[in-house]
Amino acid sequence: AQTVTQSQPEMSVQEAETVTLSCTYDTSESDYYLFWYKQPPSRQMILVIRQEAYKQQNATENRFSVNFQKAAKSFSLKISDSQLGDAAMYFCAYRSFGGGADGLTFGKGTHLIIQP
């Protein structure tokens, strides 16, 4: 079974600064997907960014980028120019690549606080 670990229960950053959220995972599979989801107080899960394990290039989406280290099984999220609207819970998630549809395995989450 796969596991996802987020070791930072809470992170705080000044508005406009950069913050990095950590995520490590354990798997015996060679192909898989990794995701970062944002859950604001509304509790609606919002996809921030995704990475296919077979791609060496790190994914980027505007102010959000990842540092994917496959050998180290590490998948960190960098948020640049932090904004007040970025405040939320952030979950790292893993999904098998297999032919069928698989659910996601989530980490425990990191609560991101943005200081104005």
Add this chain to the structure above:
Amino acid sequence: GAVVSQHPSWVICKSGTSVKIECRSLDFQATTMFWYRQFPKQSLMLMATSNEGSKATYEQGVEKDKFLINHASLTLSTLTVTSAHPEDSSFYICSAHLSSYEQYFGPGTRLTVT
């Protein structure tokens, strides 16, 4: 974009009664939907995989007789919590599978059992 709805958004029921939660994909068809459970200040835990026209697949430790899942059409999956008890109080979230790397989440349903 793909939209998934859940109904109701919040339900309060008495202990011993059953409650049904609906998950609908509004603008796409989903042969597979997923049900997650989230306790306060905790992560999402996959409960079961709902497949249209076939039986649901439950994760280890999830009571299939308590959490009945029916995926009767390509746009609707339902989760029925039978004989609910206070410990079943939680936030239930569904998601619909669109492609290999796309799952869209519903807004969630808060269940309170008194």
